[in-house]
Amino acid sequence: MKKSDTNIFFDAWVMFKRCLIISLRNPEALLMAAITPFCLMLLFGTVFGGITDIGDFDYIDFIVPGIILQSIGQASQHSAMNVTTDMTKGIIDRFRCMSISKSAVLIGHTGAGVMRGVISTAIIILTALILGFRPQAGFVDWLLVIALLLLINITVTLIAVLCGMISKSVEGSSGLLFPLFILPLISSGFAPVDTMPSGIRWFAAIQPMTPIIDSLRALTLDLPFGNSLWLALAWCVVLSIVSFTVSVRTYNRKIS
Amino acid sequence: MSEKIIEVSELQKSYKENHVLKGVSFTIRKGSIFALLGSNGAGKTTVVKILSTLLKSDGGSAAINGFDVTTNGGNVRKCISLTGQFVAVDEVLTGRENLNLIGQLKHLPNIKNTVNKWLAFSGLEDVANRKVSTYSGGMRRRLDIAMSLMGNPDVLFLDEPTTGLDPQNRIAMWDLVKELVKKGTTVFLTTQYLEEAEYLADNIAILHDGKIIAEGTPKYLKEIMPERGVRLNFDSEIKADIAIKLLTENGISADSIEQNLPSLEDVFLTLIDEKKESNQHEKI
Numbered sequence: 037m038k039k040s041d042t043n044i045f046f047d048a049w050v051m052f053k054r055c056l057i058i059s060l061r062n063p064e065a066l067l068m069a070a071i072t073p074f075c076l077m078l079l080f081g082t083v084f085g086g087i088t089d090i091g092d093f094d095y096i097d098f099i100v101p102g103i104i105l106q107s108i109g110q111a112s113q114h115s116a117m118n119v120t121t122d123m124t125k126g127i128i129d130r131f132r133c134m135s136i137s138k139s140a141v142l143i144g145h146t147g148a149g150v151m152r153g154v155i156s157t158a159i160i161i162l163t164a165l166i167l168g169f170r171p172q173a174g175f176v177d178w179l180l181v182i183a184l185l186l187l188i189n190i191t192v193t194l195i196a197v198l199c200g201m202i203s204k205s206v207e208g209s210s211g212l213l214f215p216l217f218i219l220p221l222i223s224s225g226f227a228p229v230d231t232m233p234s235g236i237r238w239f240a241a242i243q244p245m246t247p248i249i250d251s252l253r254a255l256t257l258d259l260p261f262g263n264s265l266w267l268a269l270a271w272c273v274v275l276s277i278v279s280f281t282v283s284v285r286t287y288n289r290k291i292s
Numbered sequence: 293m294s295e296k297i298i299e300v301s302e303l304q305k306s307y308k309e310n311h312v313l314k315g316v317s318f319t320i321r322k323g324s325i326f327a328l329l330g331s332n333g334a335g336k337t338t339v340v341k342i343l344s345t346l347l348k349s350d351g352g353s354a355a356i357n358g359f360d361v362t363t364n365g366g367n368v369r370k371c372i373s374l375t376g377q378f379v380a381v382d383e384v385l386t387g388r389e390n391l392n393l394i395g396q397l398k399h400l401p402n403i404k405n406t407v408n409k410w411l412a413f414s415g416l417e418d419v420a421n422r423k424v425s426t427y428s429g430g431m432r433r434r435l436d437i438a439m440s441l442m443g444n445p446d447v448l449f450l451d452e453p454t455t456g457l458d459p460q461n462r463i464a465m466w467d468l469v470k471e472l473v474k475k476g477t478t479v480f481l482t483t484q485y486l487e488e489a490e491y492l493a494d495n496i497a498i499l500h501d502g503k504i505i506a507e508g509t510p511k512y513l514k515e516i517m518p519e520r521g522v523r524l525n526f527d528s529e530i531k532a533d534i535a536i537k538l539l540t541e542n543g544i545s546a547d548s549i550e551q552n553l554p555s556l557e558d559v560f561l562t563l564i565d566e567k568k569e570s571n572q573h574e575k576i
Contacts, residue, residue, distance in 0.1 A: 043399075050396045058384045061423070126380035130439065133344040135369040136397050 051144025073107035101252035102225020109216035112196035115149030119200025149193035302352035314502035327493035
């Protein structure tokens with residue numbers, strides 16, 4: 037009758053299924069997750085896309101990575117809100133005094149968040165292709181793009197889970213994610229960094245969004261990417277590890 | 293006679309400057325009902341949280357089934373279940389999904405049947421596939437309890453389980469607790485209702501100002517209080533009148549005489565029962 041050893045994979049899988057059901061039961065959130073990236077892409081691709089082309093690129097080819105990052109940020113709000121909802125309700129005490137692995141709840145939320153993020157990303161790319169995005173990537177480049185996008189999704193979701201973890205209210209949790217919506221705008225996402233005023237240029241050059249966006253752009257448009265890919269990977273890995281560690285610690289310490 | 297399942301010794305806990313527990317000790321026998329009594333804010337929930345590994349104590353020790361709650365929390369969690377003051381169910385999921393979730397996390401065999409059994413147990417079969425957010429307070433509480441009972445824990449913590457329940461559901465909860473103990477579960481109950489402790493508990497401890505100020509069976513606790521006179525009850529006014537006459541004739545006067553009015557709770561339950569019966573007659 038009594039369970040055997042704690043099985044982190046099984047527990048996390050059960051939690052993941054629970055989080056997926058919760059996402060599916062929230063039609064507004066689903067709709068927002070699907071429509072927001074579509075609208076963003078449409079807006080930038082058509083309305084602003086007509087204003088200018090940048091260098092040798094069509095504007096639409098240039099901005100796809102920036103929009104992808106922005107909509108991953110948008111989609112991650114739900115992870116933050118779901119985590120805070122869990123943490124502020126009685127159900128978390130039930131989980132915490134059951135014999136399940138400590139990180140299962142967090143991994144479940146992260147998994148569901150990554151699923152939502154991947155769907156938004158796919159919607160962006162499809163919309164972009166319809167609007168005239170013409171990537172030059174070869175097969176290996178595409179594999180790298182997909183792997184990098186997955187890693188970005190995991191990183192952003194882990195950051196969102198952390199925000200949900202430390203926030204005291206559901207509204208506050210999505211507020212904490214505000215930087216994720218703003219940072220792509222102050223990066224190489226929508227305009228080349230060297231066109232910016234010096235202070236902003238300095239910030240844009242050192243913040244993580246720039247190497248991530250540069251790498252995606254270099255891979256999709258077959259450009260040289262210098263060290264941006266390594267920088268992007270390093271940022272993602274470091275941010276992921278830090279977010280996850282702090283989340284798990286907060287989860288273990290949190291007293292409701 | 294019977295072995296001890298919970299042993300608590302000199303438990304201490306402070307929140308900043310506020311010393312909530314100043315050395316709490318008690319032991320609980322296996323298969324008994326233990327009630328921790330105390331007013332609001334006395335620290336009852338703090339004791340429950342420490343015992344259920346949700347909170348670390350500042351000093352003293354506590355063990356369940358011989359496992360220390362601080363150093364061996366994993367083993368403690370395997371043999372306990374907690375039903376807190378606030379219902380711990382997932383509102384977005386259905387009743388069935390909630391039970392299924394807990395069943396999977398407890399790695400129970402034959403989950404489908406087990407879930408059906410607990411749905412029947414909590415009288416939620418008809419609403420099993422509806423979202424919990426549509427449930428009434430009593431239905432949520434019953435689901436909550438069923439989730440706690442899945443997997444037959446050795447020790448069940450009930451932290452003010454009847455707060456906010458109507459009289460009917462409260463009595464149903466009492467019956468359930470009695471039923472569980474028959475099966476060998478040990479029940480740790482906190483309550484601020486004295487009659488609840490009196491009706492249910494084998495042993496009562498009164499927590500006040502961070503310490504246990506009295507502990508024992510309900511009968512013992514009553515005996516240590518000074519005599520409070522004798523109360524006579526008669527089933528009719530005529531008999532009472534005769535008795536009073538006899539008493540006065542013999543020079544004994546009563547301090548007070550009052551008519552036994554039914555309590556509102558009796559009225560409520562009687563009315564509901566009558567209604568139920570007449571409904572059943574109509575159906576036939």
